[in-house]
Amino acid sequence: MINIKDVSKQYDNKMVLKDITFDINAGDFVCIMGASGSGKTTLLNILSTIDNDYEGIVEYGGVNISKLQGKNIADFRNSNIGIIFQDYNLLDCLTVYENIIIALTFMKISKKEQQERVLEIAGELGIQDILEKYPHEISGGQCQRVACARAMVKKPSIILADEPTGALDTAASRALLKTLKMMNDTFKVTILMVTHDPLTASYCKKIYFMNDGRIVKEMDRGEEKREKFFADILEELLERDSNEI
Amino acid sequence: MPIFLRSCWKGIQMKFSKLIWSNIYKTISNYIIFWFFDISIMFFLYVGSFIGNSYKEILVSNALPIIILLVAFIVLYYITRLMLVIKGKEFSIYLLIGISKNGVKGIYIAENLGILLLALLVGLPLAIVYSYISVFGKMELSTFIEVTTKTIETTIVYFLIYCIYTVSVCMYFVDKNNIKDLLAIKKKSEGNRKCNNMKQKIVLLIFLFVLYIVSLNYIEQMLSLVFLLVVGMVYMLIMLFYDVLALIRKSKWLMQKNRLYLVGNILRKSRSKQFVYAILNICFGISSCSYIFGEVFQNTKTTIISLELDRIMGYIQTNISLLFFVTICFIINLNQFLDVLETERDYYILMSIGRDKKSLFNMLRREISINGGLSVLVVVPLLIIACCVIQKNFDDVLLGFILGKYIVMCTLIFIFCEMLLYYSIKKAMKKWIK
Known part of the structure; x- marks a missing residue:
């Protein structure tokens, strides 16, 4: 579904991404792990088409997104990609309902369908009671669920999540990860998540480890249980830590 | 000693003067609207007084600076509230790290007075130049100097009234809010x-x-x-x-x-x-x-x-x-x-x-x-x-x-x-x- 070939990026003569190559299949739940400054968010910005100043090729279903410009790239982002940010990035001036529906107002669908879709996704994510509230009136966990709903309501083919549990407590993080897993299992949405937290990463099916702008290791969960996969991730991190020492 | 002077003094005593100036410098974009407003008030106060002092027989012209001052009082009340919305988080952090409420009051008052002083330094010369150009050829130089001296005195009096009002409003708003309110003030609005x-x-x-x-x-x-x-x-x-x-x-x-x-x-x-x-x-x-x-x-x-x-x-x-x-x-x-x-x-x-x-x-x-x-x-x-x-x-x-x-x-x-x-x-x- 997504093919990333030899993607490199530099800031002020410093290479932050070096020849990144990997593929993501439809329905995957992929995680990119790495320490701060390893290039995870830069890669996510490229994949989300927010940053188009890079070398290499990024293809979504055969479409080379580096060649898209202006309105085309915005339309592509609107219909194919949903983004969830660490700090939720909800519009403070709009209610929860308006924050979700705003993603649909840019699409050519009827107002009735817009409303139905919002109510449906709000019901799925358990936020139907807070639709009339403003972001500052709800908790961090609820804000993140609203951000998920905004990403999901467009029915995108892929969801990109940048440290989605970064600002949440343990219970809210668990609830969010279960929501993402449910979205992946039930709606078959492809999810690419960036995190440095092993517990969060253990919910994924596949993990790419990044270091100094390169992908250094790939881990596949296969049929393993989540607890076992979590232990494997920790082992891998410990090994990498001792190697660095 | 009046409370506001005590607050200002406390601010200076606690060596906040550097903090105050760096604050004004850093938050210049927040203060710029306040500054422009104050410059225009100083300017119009002077010109209003100038007209009043030039044509004593016209009673209505004496009322002009007072009307300007009244409008300024109303707007200033809301601008000060607005500034507190912008700076609420910053002030709550000062309180959290142990600065007393009087200290915060001192910082806020000194920042506002600093802006006012800058406004006077810019607004007054501008107004003098403007009034000179306006009456050029229509008023004798000696009369102009006499009227200008008198107008500067009047404007300084208005300025002082304006300063006292500013200090009172600042004190009122900081007194009214505690740490929790200051943190929530922006969200509420x-x-x-x-x-x-x-x-x-x-x-x-x-x-x-x-x-x-x-x-x-x-x-x-x-x-x-x-x-x-x-x-x-x-x-x-x-x-x-x-x-x-x-x-x-x-x-x-x-x-x-x-x-x-x-x-x-x-x-x-x-x-x-x-x-x-x-x-x-x-x-x-x-x-x-x-x-x-x-x-x-x-x-x-x-x-x-x-x-x-x-x-x-x-x-x-x-x-x-x-x-x-x-x-x-x-x-x-x-x-x-x-x-x-x-x-x-x-x-x-x-x-x-x-x-x-x-x-x-x-x-x-x-x-x-x-x-x-x-x-x-x-x-x-x-x-x-x-x-x-x-x-x-x-x-x-x-x-x-x-x-x-x-x-x-x-x-x-x-x-x-x-x-x-x-x-x-x-x-x-x-x-x-x-």
Whole structure:
């Protein structure tokens, strides 16, 4: 579904991404792990088409997104990609309902369908009671669920999540990860998540480890249980830590 | 020792002076609107006093600085509240790290007084130069120096009154809020405008309108009342505009393209901000009326005091009104620019959910037009009342010519300011998007 070939990026003569190559299949739940400054968010910005100043090729279903410009790239982002940010990035001036529906107002669908879709996704994510509230009136966990709903309501083919549990407590993080897993299992949405937290990463099916702008290791969960996969991730991190020492 | 002096002294004692100046420097964009406002107040206070001191026999001219001071008091109250909204988090952090409330008060008061002092240093010389140019060739130099000395003294007295008021307002607001309130103050004011008492507002508006119609028959005796009625009506209209927007928030009409964010963003403005904006718009209207009256003083053959004095008064009045118009126009636009800068994060979010640069920019242009349209809404009723008064009292004035001249001049100034704003925002947006 997504093919990333030899993607490199530099800031002020410093290479932050070096020849990144990997593929993501439809329905995957992929995680990119790495320490701060390893290039995870830069890669996510490229994949989300927010940053188009890079070398290499990024293809979504055969479409080379580096060649898209202006309105085309915005339309592509609107219909194919949903983004969830660490700090939720909800519009403070709009209610929860308006924050979700705003993603649909840019699409050519009827107002009735817009409303139905919002109510449906709000019901799925358990936020139907807070639709009339403003972001500052709800908790961090609820804000993140609203951000998920905004990403999901467009029915995108892929969801990109940048440290989605970064600002949440343990219970809210668990609830969010279960929501993402449910979205992946039930709606078959492809999810690419960036995190440095092993517990969060253990919910994924596949993990790419990044270091100094390169992908250094790939881990596949296969049929393993989540607890076992979590232990494997920790082992891998410990090994990498001792190697660095 | 008075409490505010004790607070200031405590601030200096605690070696906060460096912090205060670095704060002013760092938050210059927050303070710039405050600074411009204070400069214009100093400027107009001086010019008002200058007219009063030059033409003692005209009682009404002595009232000018007092009216300016009263308007300044109202606006300052809301600007100070607004500044606390912007700086609430910063002050709560000071309190959290152990600075006492008096210390925070000291910092806030000293920052505001620093801005006032800077405004005096800029506004006063500007006003002296302006008054010299205005009376050049019409007043002897010795008289000018005598009047100027007296005016500086009067302005300093007004300045001190203004300072005491500023200190009191600052102390009132810091006293009123604790750490929790300061942290929540911004959140409370965001996006929660609801349609309040709309029916009452409409009833009051109709009542004011009826009063206005009735008072037209006694316009000579009740000029100030009629003026207040119109100002009240204009204020009600602006607040009704916000209420109507809040009311249509749930309509399906909003659920397309840019409208949803546009309305949300206009309503995001806190009540203080909406009030300041309404007052600025009313000042806009007052300057228009003042200009028309100034032109009439210059052009009519009917004398009020003496032909020569009427001409000079009219001349000064038209100039000062135009200058006031430019200042208000500039402050409104600056206000809008700062508002847009505050929404940088929103544009990033909108882009991430699929907006392109062009449509974002169009949305911004529409917002600027709506805000500009509000100003027109204010000026038109005030111009109508001014014309009614003129027609009733001065038959020999070419009203059409004066109005035409004024509209052309205002349109040019308005277009220039809007273009400046448009260009600045475009430049800022390009930087964010990059």
